[in-house]
Amino acid sequence: MGKTFTVKPTKIPKYVSSLDLSEGKRLYQSRGCGDCHDVDGSGKTFINDPAIGTISGANLTAGKGGILLDRSDEELAIGIRHGVGKNGRALIFMPATDFQSMTNEDVGKLISYLRSVPPVDKEQGVIKPGPLGRLLFVIGEIPVFVSAEQIDHDVTHLDNLKPTVSLEYGKYVASTCTGCHGMKLVGGPIQGAPPEWPPAQDITKVGLAKYTEVTFIQSIRTGKRPDGSEMKFPMPWQSLAKLTDTELKALWLYLQSI
Missing domain, CATH: 1.10.760 (Cytochrome Bc1 Complex; Chain D, domain 2)
Known part of the structure; x- marks a missing residue:
């Protein structure tokens, strides 16, 4: 350290x-x-x-x-x-x-x-x-x-990336999810979390099988799943709700590709 x-x-x-x-x-x-x-x-x-x-x-x-x-x-x-x-x-x-x-x-x-x-x-x-x-x-x-x-400290960062509903942009947005859901986004215990924290969900195509693009975006916006259950802490849906429609649609597209 x-x-x-x-x-x-x-x-x-x-x-x-x-x-x-x-x-x-x-x-x-x-x-x-x-x-x-x-x-x-x-x-x-x-x-x-x-x-x-x-x-x-x-x-x-x-x-x-x-x-x-x-x-x-x-x-x-x-x-x-x-x-x-x-x-x-x-x-x-x-x-x-x-x-x-x-x-x-x-x-x-x-x-x-x-x-x-x-x-x-x-x-x-x-x-x-x-x-x-x-x-x-x-x-x-x-x-x-x-x-x-x-992290690769020799990487050359992009100057910008146009927000579009695309796999490239969806992957860019999905980077935000890796801290809790893991680099492969398959979920599991959240690293460094106290034992009382619930594990992160699998957000690949398999884990999101019961969602559609519409219900996925609605869940992020409201903190409620399609079955009416509430997303538990530490899922930061209040923060993610500020993602734009383009970001959320691109994120959905990318998650469905995994």
């Missing part, structure tokens, strides 16, 4: 228009950033388990205790897409595998939005893996503890 990585920075575009900042906010919300960094970007403790550990998201604002003033856009992008922080140090429990394919345009709008939010004075919360968490990491059960080990 103390390993360091060398990542070559990529020039990140800056955005100032209200439309672009609004898209950055939607990306922050729909990609689940607030689950760890809170709705205002100030960070929060999202796992507090004696065995797994205590894990807190960083304060991403310009307030006291925040990291924004001490990071360039390029450094922030490396943290988001590579799971690597200042001085090459691995970020603990940063699910960068979810965001490693994010385009320069999307990550630029996300960062520009973060720079526009009001500063919040809030010191960094505790980040302390517990004994079981460390053991599970060592045997490969919780790779998200150091997601930087799972």
